[in-house]
Amino acid sequence: MPEVLLRTENITKQYSNHLALDGVSIAVQEQRIFGLLGPNGAGKTSLIRIINQITAPDSGNILFEGRVLKPDDVEKIGYLPEERGLYKKMKVGEQTLYLARLKGLSRSVALERLKYWFEKFEIQSWWNKKVEELSKGMQQKIQFITTVLHEPKLLIFDEPFTGFDPINTELIKKEILELKEKGTTIIFSTHNMESVEELCDDIALINNSKLILEGSMQDINKSFRTNTYELVFNGSLDAFKQHLNENELIDATESNGSIRARVKLGDKDGSLNKLLTGVLPVVEIRACNEVIPRMREIFIRAVGESSGKDKIDE
Amino acid sequence: MNKIILIIEREYLTRVKKTSFIVMSILGPLLIAGLMLLVIWMGMAENQNQKLLVIDDLYPTFSGLKNKSTDLVQFDYQDISLDDAKKLLYNSDYTAILHIPSNITFGKTAQLFFDKQPSVVIHRIIERRIEGILETINLKQYNISREDFYNVKIDFRLHTIRYKESGEEEEVSKEKGFVGFAFGLMIFMFIFLYGVQVMRGVIEEKTSRIVEVIISSVKPFQLMMGKIIGIALVGLTQFAIWIVLTVGIVLVVQSVFFDMNFDPANLDNMQMTTEMAKQMETEKSISTKDIIDPNNLISRINWPLMLGMFLFYFLGGYLLYSAMFAAVGAAVDNETDTQQFMIPITMPLIIAYTMSIFVMQNPDGPAAFWLSIIPFTSPVIMMVRVAMGISASAIWELVLSMVLLVGTFIFMTWLAGKIYKVGILMYGKKASYRELWKWLFY
Numbered sequence: 033m034p035e036v037l038l039r040t041e042n043i044t045k046q047y048s049n050h051l052a053l054d055g056v057s058i059a060v061q062e063q064r065i066f067g068l069l070g071p072n073g074a075g076k077t078s079l080i081r082i083i084n085q086i087t088a089p090d091s092g093n094i095l096f097e098g099r100v101l102k103p104d105d106v107e108k109i110g111y112l113p114e115e116r117g118l119y120k121k122m123k124v125g126e127q128t129l130y131l132a133r134l135k136g137l138s139r140s141v142a143l144e145r146l147k148y149w150f151e152k153f154e155i156q157s158w159w160n161k162k163v164e165e166l167s168k169g170m171q172q173k174i175q176f177i178t179t180v181l182h183e184p185k186l187l188i189f190d191e192p193f194t195g196f197d198p199i200n201t202e203l204i205k206k207e208i209l210e211l212k213e214k215g216t217t218i219i220f221s222t223h224n225m226e227s228v229e230e231l232c233d234d235i236a237l238i239n240n241s242k243l244i245l246e247g248s249m250q251d252i253n254k255s256f257r258t259n260t261y262e263l264v265f266n267g268s269l270d271a272f273k274q275h276l277n278e279n280e281l282i283d284a285t286e287s288n289g290s291i292r293a294r295v296k297l298g299d300k301d302g303s304l305n306k307l308l309t310g311v312l313p314v315v316e317i318r319a320c321n322e323v324i325p326r327m328r329e330i331f332i333r334a335v336g337e338s339s340g341k342d343k344i345d346e
Numbered sequence: 347m348n349k350i351i352l353i354i355e356r357e358y359l360t361r362v363k364k365t366s367f368i369v370m371s372i373l374g375p376l377l378i379a380g381l382m383l384l385v386i387w388m389g390m391a392e393n394q395n396q397k398l399l400v401i402d403d404l405y406p407t408f409s410g411l412k413n414k415s416t417d418l419v420q421f422d423y424q425d426i427s428l429d430d431a432k433k434l435l436y437n438s439d440y441t442a443i444l445h446i447p448s449n450i451t452f453g454k455t456a457q458l459f460f461d462k463q464p465s466v467v468i469h470r471i472i473e474r475r476i477e478g479i480l481e482t483i484n485l486k487q488y489n490i491s492r493e494d495f496y497n498v499k500i501d502f503r504l505h506t507i508r509y510k511e512s513g514e515e516e517e518v519s520k521e522k523g524f525v526g527f528a529f530g531l532m533i534f535m536f537i538f539l540y541g542v543q544v545m546r547g548v549i550e551e552k553t554s555r556i557v558e559v560i561i562s563s564v565k566p567f568q569l570m571m572g573k574i575i576g577i578a579l580v581g582l583t584q585f586a587i588w589i590v591l592t593v594g595i596v597l598v599v600q601s602v603f604f605d606m607n608f609d610p611a612n613l614d615n616m617q618m619t620t621e622m623a624k625q626m627e628t629e630k631s632i633s634t635k636d637i638i639d640p641n642n643l644i645s646r647i648n649w650p651l652m653l654g655m656f657l658f659y660f661l662g663g664y665l666l667y668s669a670m671f672a673a674v675g676a677a678v679d680n681e682t683d684t685q686q687f688m689i690p691i692t693m694p695l696i697i698a699y700t701m702s703i704f705v706m707q708n709p710d711g712p713a714a715f716w717l718s719i720i721p722f723t724s725p726v727i728m729m730v731r732v733a734m735g736i737s738a739s740a741i742w743e744l745v746l747s748m749v750l751l752v753g754t755f756i757f758m759t760w761l762a763g764k765i766y767k768v769g770i771l772m773y774g775k776k777a778s779y780r781e782l783w784k785w786l787f788y
Contacts, residue, residue, distance in 0.1 A: 048784045084562045086771070103565075111562040115773055117555030122360060133352055134563040178559070 036098075037062045037186060037217045038083065043092035045078055052078040053089070054241040060186070060219060060234075065212055067232035068221040071335055074238045076221045077114060080190055083219070084111050097185075107136040110184035114191040114221075116175055118163045125159035128178050135182040142181065149177045153203075169200050176204055180211060187211065188219045193227060205231065225327040237334050244338040245330075256330045259297040260323040261304060264290050267315030275310045290318060350568045350575075357547065357576025362583060371584055375591035382592075383599055396468055398458075399424060399440040401431050403448040408479055419471050432459060444472065451483060510738045522647055523706035526733025529652070530726040533660050534699045537725070540581045540664060541671040541691075545684065547573050548675025548770070557770045566767040571759070574668045578661065647733060655732045658748065663725025666755040667691065673762035676769030677777040698723035702730050709734045719747050721754035761786065 038060040045053040053075045060066045070076050081087045083094060085106060094101040096108075119127055125146070132142035150156045153173055163171060172195065180187065189208070193201050208231065212218060222228060228235065235252065237245035245252065260282065265272065269284055269291055278298030285292050297307060308317065361367055397420045402408045411421040422440070424431070431443045442460035450456055456476060458464075464472075485495055507515050548570075551557040560569055674687040698717065705714040709731050717727040724747045736744055768785040769777065777785075 048787070081771075086558070086561050086566075106563055109562070111559070113555075113558040113562070115555045115558055117559075119360075119550075119556055120554055130352065130356055131559065131563070134349055134560065175559075 035062045036060065037096070038219075039095040040079070040083070041093040041095070043079065043082060043089045043094070045075075045082065045087070045089050051241050053082075055092070056238065056241075056243045057092075058236045058243065058246060060217060062217050063212060063215050064233040065208070065218045065220055065231050067228045067235035068219055068238070069223075069228065069235055069331060070238035072223075075241045076238055077190060079238070080111070080113075080188055080219070080221060083188065084109060107182060108185045110135075110179045110182065110187045112175060112179040112187075112189045112192055114194070118171055118174060120164040121162060123159070124161050124163060124166070124174060127163065128174060128181070131178040132181045135184075137182050145181050145183075146177070149181065153177070168195060169197055172196055172200060173203075176207070180207075184216070186217050186219065188221075190221045191223070192220070193222065193224055201227075225331060229327045237331065239335045239338045242338070245334045252330060253324055256325045256333065258323065258325060261295055261297070261307070262319075262321055262323050263293050263295060263311075263317060264319040265293070265311070265315040265317050266290055269293070271314040272311055275314050277306070277310050279307050279310075291315075294323060349564045350572045353564065353569060353572025354576040354579070357573050358579050358583075361543075361577065361580045367580070367584070371587045372591070374584070374588045375595055378588065378592050379595040379599065382596060394441075394465075396420065396441045396464055397422060397439055398442050398444045398472070399431055399434065399438075400444045400446065401426070401428050402446045404446060404450065407483070408446050408476070410479055411475055414475055416471075419468060419475075421475075435459065435461065446476075450476075451480065454480070508735055508737055512738060522734045523709065523730050524733075525647055525652070526730035527702055527706060529656050529733065530702045530729035531699070533656070533663055533725050533729060534695060536581055536585075536660060537663050537667045537695060538692075540577050541667045543577050543580075544574055544668040545671040545675035546681070547577065548672050548766070549678065549681055549684075552676065552770055552773075553680060555773075561770070566770060567763045570669075570672050570763060570766050574665065574672060577668070578664055581664070648735070652732055655744075656729065659725040659728055659751070662721075662748075662751040662755055666721060666725075666751065666758055667695070669755065669759040669762035673765040673769070673782075676766040677772075677782055679774060679776065683776055694720075694722035695726070698726035702726055705730050706734070710737075710740075715743065719743065719750060721747075721751040724751055 036059045040056060040058050043053050043056045044051075056075070056079060058066075058068075058079075068076050068079070078087070082089050083101075085101065085103065096102075096105050122130075128146055129139070129142055132146065133139060137145070150159065155170070155173065158166065158170065158174075163174070166174070176192075179189075187208075192204060192208075196204065205227070208218060208220075220228075220232060229249075232249055234248050235246070236243055247255075266289065269286075272291070272293065273281060276295065280296045280298065282294040282296055284294070295307060297303065304320070308320070311317070395418055400408070400411060400421050400423050402423065405423075405425070409423065412423055415421050421444070424434075426434070428443070428445055431445075434440065435443055441462065442458055442464060445457040445459065447453065447456065458472065481495070482492075484490075485492060490498075509515055551560070551569075557569075564572075670691050674684055674691065677687060678684050701713065701717055701723070705711075705717065705727055708714060714727065714731060717723040718731050728744070728747055732744070765782055765785050769782075775781075
């Protein structure tokens with residue numbers, strides 16, 4: 033059982049005209065990538081700001097490494113906000129050094145690590161350039177370095193890939209996975225469901241200030257199974273349909289002489305074996321596999337369900 | 347604590363290293379020194395030698411003028427009409443025409459026609475000369491000896507002296523108020539220049555979106571205070587450079603171009619005369635004769651108290667206002683939106699500045715009292731009062747004013763900190779006063 037690095041307990045935050053967080057409890061396990069998902073305005077950024085001690089919750093606790101989060105812990109956390117930037121008129125080297133020292137690094141250690149990262153990204157020549165001379169993609173690399181430079185135990189990325197070109201996105205993804213391998217725990221907030229599938233081990237979904245879903249990707253995928261299979265076969269679609277029995281054909285497409293059909297198993301004792309037994313005599317099965325729900329669908333379903341439930345509650 | 351020093355260091359160094367800072371540091375003193383030297387030079391150039399053509403309708407009553415010619419003012423007689431003389435003005439080396447009308451003994455006026463206006467000093471000389479002759483005529487007419495006349499003539503002056511309970515005496519004069527006014531003006535300028543810099547700095551951090559990165563490392567209040575203190579140090583540095591450079595430039599130029607024995611102690615006098623000269627422009631009534639001896643003025647001001655208070659009100663006023671400027675910066679997204687919040691900040695400052703002239707006239711009046719107690723105006727107004735001398739019985743006013751200023755800036759900084767904390771994370775939102783009020787209770 034992995035250790036929990038960060039735990040929020042019943043976090044509630046009220047702004048003057050709306051409730052931003054309503055009793056949100058999450059547990060972020062060590063050395064895993066934790067996806068914090070939710071539609072716009074759900075409260076993700078509010079929660080992240082509370083974890084970063086930028087704002088304080090109205091009620092609830094935050095435990096870090098098993099004890100109450102304390103002000104010094106900011107040095108163990110690295111945060112890349114969604115709204116991020118750099119001092120435009122300041123030189124890259126000076127600026128990264130300054131930000132590193134604000135996180136508690138000594139000058140010499142900061143310089144040493146900056147040298148490592150600048151070499152790694154092959155950007156040594158930028159050191160004496162002003163930030164405003166750099167392109168947006170270049171600035172994002174600098175921001176990434178300043179976020180991870182103090183080797184925090186917990187990294188928080190809020191929409192890290194917005195505005196990144198595909199090459200930089202891949203680079204940063206690679207770095208994130210590498211950091212995880214080295215033992216860093218990562219909270220990752222995004223709308224980009226593909227990157228969630230690619231990177232996250234666990235996810236939490238927030239909607240309307242409430243936590244509506246939390247768990248490992250595996251468990252969530254399992255619980256959102258739709259009992260749908262995709263079959264590829266040669267033969268007559270009509271014959272296939274006639275032998276479906278209680279199973280339901282969702283759609284079918286034909287390509288290269290083969291038919292690709294998605295079938296939802298019947299509710300009552302439906303099983304893949306039964307389905308196959310039924311259609312085997314009339315068509316030639318070429319392939320068969322389960323349709324795993326896409327994160328995007330899970331997201332939309334969960335949000336839809338919880339919003340619907342809210343309406344009934346009211 | 348360590349981190350706030352880092353912030354101060356950054357705020358300070360980035361500004362001090364800017365070209366605009368360096369340019370201002372060099373240009374400022376050049377400007378000041380240039381202005382001072384200009385005044386001195388003009389003072390010298392003003393007394394350009396004058397050759398006057400006297401048209402005397404009462405000839406030879408005033409012929410004595412000719413004998414009183416000096417290099418500076420030369421009186422020359424020609425027996426022509428005024429109209430002819432006027433024609434002559436541009437075709438001769440005469441610089442002016444002095445017309446003595448026949449009714450001069452009653453009217454007590456003469457006319458001076460010129461192209462270029464002669465200086466106040468020349469004016470005075472001509473007036474004195476004619477005055478002297480008119481006096482002689484009158485003395486003869488009334489049969490009074492010159493001796494008796496001087497015995498009877500009175501040049502009366504009222505000296506205003508504050509008598510302190512301790513037995514100490516202190517002269518109260520408007521001239522001393524000018525010194526206070528100058529110091530008040532410096533405080534006013536400093537608050538404005540550097541308060542706006544604080545605001546700009548906050549806006550810059552907000553629009554460049556660096557602020558959220560920073561406050562994930564330090565508390566917003568630390569960031570705000572670091573900025574305010576860092577910029578205060580920039581201001582102090584600039585002043586220090588200005589003083590040193592100005593003294594240096596004036597010293598060098600003095601020794602090279604003016605055959606004057608110049609020591610730094612005189613510099614203050616120079617500044618005073620500059621100030622006085624400026625004042626003179628606005629108040630023509632003060633003639634050269636009335637300019638007090640700067641040396642005397644310098645010695646009459648309680649300098650240790652003055653400089654101590656200057657430093658105190660200078661920093662106190664700056665801290666109070668820059669906290670407000672920081673809050674405004676946090677509340678807006680760009681500089682054009684600051685307008686609506688600037689008025690309540692700049693109004694008291696401008697009131698203080700304009701009222702300081704009034705306070706100079708009546709340093710113990712109710713306006714002086716209230717404006718020097720209210721923390722929003724006291725940094726400027728109290729300078730005038732301190733310069734003019736604070737009576738022992740009014741020391742409590744000074745203490746009250748200082749305590750109130752400290753109290754208010756602590757309170758204001760706390761208040762501004764609350765607005766700041768919320769404001770810096772509000773993007774793309776134009777805040778109203780209502781909203782600012784709400785932020786106080788976030």
